[in-house]
Amino acid sequence: MVRKIVPNTFLVSGGGLATELKIGQLSYTPELDAVAHSEGDDVIVKIVMDAMTIKRQGWKSAIASGKLAPYYIGDLNGRPKLLYEGDSPRNLDALPFADLEFLRRDIDGNPLLDWYLRVPIWSTSANNSSAVPWQDEDVVPKTTSVSSRGCKYHCSYCYRETQGGDNWGVRSAEHIVAEIIHNVERYGERFHGFPDDNSAIRPRRFDRLAELFKQHGLNVKWGTHTRLDEMAGLNKTTYQTAESMARAGCTYVGFGPESASPPVLEAIGKG
Numbered sequence: 312m313v314r315k316i317v318p319n320t321f322l323v324s325g326g327g328l329a330t331e332l333k334i335g336q337l338s339y340t341p342e343l344d345a346v347a348h349s350e351g352d353d354v355i356v357k358i359v360m361d362a363m364t365i366k367r368q369g370w371k372s373a374i375a376s377g378k379l380a381p382y383y384i385g386d387l388n389g390r391p392k393l394l395y396e397g398d399s400p401r402n403l404d405a406l407p408f409a410d411l412e413f414l415r416r417d418i419d420g421n422p423l424l425d426w427y428l429r430v431p432i433w434s435t436s437a438n439n440s441s442a443v444p445w446q447d448e449d450v451v452p453k454t455t456s457v458s459s460r461g462c463k464y465h466c467s468y469c470y471r472e473t474q475g476g477d478n479w480g481v482r483s484a485e486h487i488v489a490e491i492i493h494n495v496e497r498y499g500e501r502f503h504g505f506p507d508d509n510s511a512i513r514p515r516r517f518d519r520l521a522e523l524f525k526q527h528g529l530n531v532k533w534g535t536h537t538r539l540d541e542m543a544g545l546n547k548t549t550y551q552t553a554e555s556m557a558r559a560g561c562t563y564v565g566f567g568p569e570s571a572s573p574p575v576l577e578a579i580g581k582g
């Protein structure tokens with residue numbers, strides 16, 4: 312559709328599918344000019360620079376100038392293609408918070424930011440499958456951001472590389488609290504969603520979060536995703552994770568147990 316409406320636009324796909332298929336996605340979706348796999352924080356700058364070069368100079372001259380290096384990979388099905396490789400930020404605290412003001416209104420005047428704040432992250436009205444114990448009005452306004460990226464486990468069905476995979480990283484409690492305070496002051500946030508792959512990857516960090524919530528008198532509740540075995544104290548690294556999270560204001564944890572059958576858990580690499 313985009314290619315039909317604006318034929319000369321530079322189309323790039325990222326995220327889970329792009330990260331899993333890489334060059335394969337260029338065949339799977341031939342309308343794309345480029346695919347960007349893994350995390351996008353650094354490579355997005357190069358993507359925008361390349362798009363500007365192509366727009367100003369045209370494809371032929373942009374390619375001949377060498378400015379599309381190192382991600383230009385030649386022609387595929389008669390069209391030039393690029394394959395971008397994202398990397399993991401060394402320090403997640405160095406990244407700025409998302410600027411939600413960009414969502415204030417869309418081009419047709421729709422109040423996107425208001426819609427985003429007023430719909431719970433997990434609920435029937437959010438149209439996701441999560442079972443929740445609350446009334447929607449008790450968990451809005453909400454905002455969302457990840458508190459960690461990546462995961463050290465290797466479940467065979469999981470596209471965790473899109474958030475760093477084995478190069479997992481966590482934001483500090485100080486960084487998270489600064490964002491929540493900002494969102495409370497600006498948007499009256501009452502609930503924060505952390506849709507991490509596995510937020511209990513370093514469980515002890517929730518203790519510091521609890522201290523800071525207390526210190527700042529924050530009455531914001533939050534929810535996240537992690538593993539059942541980590542919460543249930545079945546792992547060597549586990550540390551009263553559930554208690555620590557609850558002390559820090561956590562009221563919701565989403566799990567994907569996948570199966571209760573040991574052979575199935577073994578087969579899918581659940582660990």
Ligand code: SF4
Binds near residue numbers: 461462463470509538
């Ligand atoms: S534990 Fe969760 S996030 Fe980690 S690899 Fe398995 S499914 Fe993916």
